[in-house]
Every structure is written in structure tokens, then in C-alpha cells.
């Protein structure tokens with residue numbers, strides 16, 4: 092582990108930009124989409140196929156892995172890369188968001204958050220220090236501070252209190268990280284402040300005071316809606332250092348990705364391609380398709396003949412329709428694989444458009460073609 096973490100800017104086109112994040116386990120081409128591998132697996136897709144779609148980095152979750160199989164057991168197996176056979180960079184979320192959205196009996200104090208496991212009811216505590224310890228046991232290349240993701244909507248007062256707690260936890264996370272992490276690993280601060288511009292400014296400035304090699308924009312994709320999310324990005328990304336990666340957490344649909352790249356976001360993660368794939372939803376350049384729909388029963392065309400992904404090229408929509416109607420495992424496997432490939436082809440097309448100075452035209456054409464709803 093010698094190569095230190097670094098980010099280099101490539102082309103810019105308006106606020107959109109390409110770049111490269113160098114890590115000891117490989118380079119991440121940005122703008123990048125990270126497939127979600129919550130419990131050490133990108134659900135229903137083998138890591139070699141995830142790699143073949145073009146993904147440079149995947150996401151893992153502190154919350155899930157600390158509960159099962161525990162971070163200590165993953166460390167005994169040589170870390171999450173060896174355990175899961177994913178050899179490229181891994182980014183891990185710090186657990187706070189998942190505690191609030193999944194666990195029971197949660198109690199949040201200055202010290203951290205205590206909770207009961209959604210799996211077996213066992214009691215656990217996450218503090219900034221313990222979250223960093225877990226992310227280091229997993230061997231994550233890019234780690235997240237422990238933060239509080241406030242619910243939406245939230246009052247201005249409550250949002251400010253939450254933001255201030257996350258800043259204090261950012262300090263503690265960085266101190267713990269500097270104690271035990273390697274030079275090849277990086278810790279991101281997470282900007283909060285809900286939908287309040289002055290609070291987003293306050294959070295961004297406080298985090299830069301502390302100093303991080305990358306910044307996540309948190310507190311979004313929590314039901315605020317696309318326009319409010321873009322509005323927050325409009326006021327937040329200009330406050331962040333241009334020479335450091337910006338990561339928009341939990342986002343999103345294809346139209347969200349295009350709009351966020353337009354607002355100088357470099358990194359994304361979302362469960363949507365895999366979760367919706369497991370339920371029969373295929374994402375395409377023209378928008379989403381529900382392959383269980385009767386219209387596909389006799390459809391002899393593949394999802395995308397132009398793709399080199401077998402799931403997109405070698406199977407008819409009629410076959411996929413059959414697999415889902417029959418409840419066959421291969422359905423969720425193929426559609427998760429196709430959706431991840433589509434997301435990577437969208438990211439590659441955006442990187443290319445930015446490099447060629449035609450991102451505006453790309454975004455306009457994509458928005459005209461990609462119909463999220465029929466009609």
C-alpha cells in the first residue's frame with residue numbers, strides 16, 4: 092500500500108468536470124458511479140461481472156458488515172477486498188444513515204448512536220471512533236466520517252443542531268482516522284444543512300477548516316425531490332474546493348446523475364440499478380421498462396444490442412419477461428447486471444461528452460429521450 096490517495100482534474104465543461112482518483116488499488120474515472128455492495132456483495136451479480144461493466148469502485152456498508160459477519164471476522168479473512176474478491180477500491184459508508192433507516196431502539200447522544208440490530212435485536216453502539224475502526228478493519232480505501240443525516244422535512248433549528256453535531260463528529264472521525272488508517276486511505280467529510288443555503292455554507296466551511304481530501308454532500312435523496320436537491324447542489328458545490336472530489340450520497344436515477352454532474356458532482360452511489368433490477372425494472376436510454384409487463388411477452392428484441400454486456404445483448408425481453416413471471420433466479424441476476432452496465436455506459440458517455448466540450452448538448456439530448464414516465 093504505497094500509492095497515496097490523490098485526485099487530478101481532467102477536462103471541465105461548464106461546471107461539469109472529469110477527473111481521476113488514484114488509490115493504491117486502482118484509479119477511479121470520474122464522474123463515477125459506485126455499485127452498492129452493502130453486505131460485501133453487489134446483490135445477484137458476481138464481482139468479475141461488476142468489473143466487466145466498467146465499475147472502478149464499489150460501496151460497502153459499515154452498518155450491515157458490523158452486524159454480520161462482524162468487522163473483526165472480515166479482518167480475519169484479510170479484509171473486505173479478499174473476502175468478497177473485489178480487487179479495486181472500496182468506499183464504505185459510516186453507518187449513521189443506515190442505523191436511522193434500518194435499526195430499532197435508536198438512541199442518539201453526543202457520544203454516538205446506540206441501537207438494536209434489525210437482524211437479531213442485539214445491542215450496538217456506533218461512535219465516530221468505532222466507525223473508523225470498523226472501516227479500517229474492513230480495509231476501505233475511502234472512508235466516511237460518522238455523521239447524522241437529518242430527516243426531511245426538518246425545522247431550521249433542528250437542522251442546525253444536527254449539522255453542528257456532524258461537524259463535531261467530523262473532528263473526532265478525523266482524529267481517529269489519523270491514529271489508525273494508512274497513508275493510502277482517505278477520509279471524506281460529509282456536508283449537511285438540509286435544504287437551508289446558509290447552513291450548507293456553514294457546514295462546508297466548518298469541514299474545510301478541519302480539512303479533508305474529499306467531500307460528500309449528505310442529507311439529500313431523503314424525499315426532498317429533484318428540484319430541491321439540485322437547488323442544494325447549486326449553493327453547495329461552489330463552496331467546496333475544486334481540486335477535491337465531491338460525492339453525492341445515495342443518488343440516483345439517470346436524470347439525477349446527469350443534473351448532478353452538471354452541478355460538478357464527481358461520485359455517486361445508489362441501490363436503484365440493482366434493487367429495481369431484482370424487481371423487473373430495466374433502465375435504458377429511453378427510460379425505465381417494467382419487463383413483467385404483458386407488452387413484452389412476445390418481444391424478441393434484446394434490451395440493448397449495442398452493449399457488450401451479455402445481459403443487455405444476448406437475451407430477448409420476452410425471455411426476461413418469462414423469467415420474472417416464472418420467478419426464476421436468472422431474472423434478477425440478468426437485470427441487475429444489465430442495469431449496472433447501463434449506469435456505467437451513461438457515466439462513460441458523460442465523461443466523453445465533458446472531455447469533448449459537448450456536455451450541454453449531451454444533457455439536452457438525454458433529457459429529451461429519457462422518459463421516466465410513459466406519455
Ligand SMILES: Nc1nc2cc3nc(NCCc4ccc(CCO)cc4)[nH]c3cc2c(=O)[nH]1
Nearest residue numbers: 184185188240309310311312340341362363366
Ligand atoms: N453517511 C451518510 N450516508 C448517506 C446515505 C444516503 N443515501 C441516501 N439516499 C438513498 C435513497 C434511496 C433509497 C432507495 C432507493 C431505491 C428505491 O427503489 C433509491 C435511493 N441519502 C443519503 C444520505 C447520507 C448521509 O447524509 N450521510
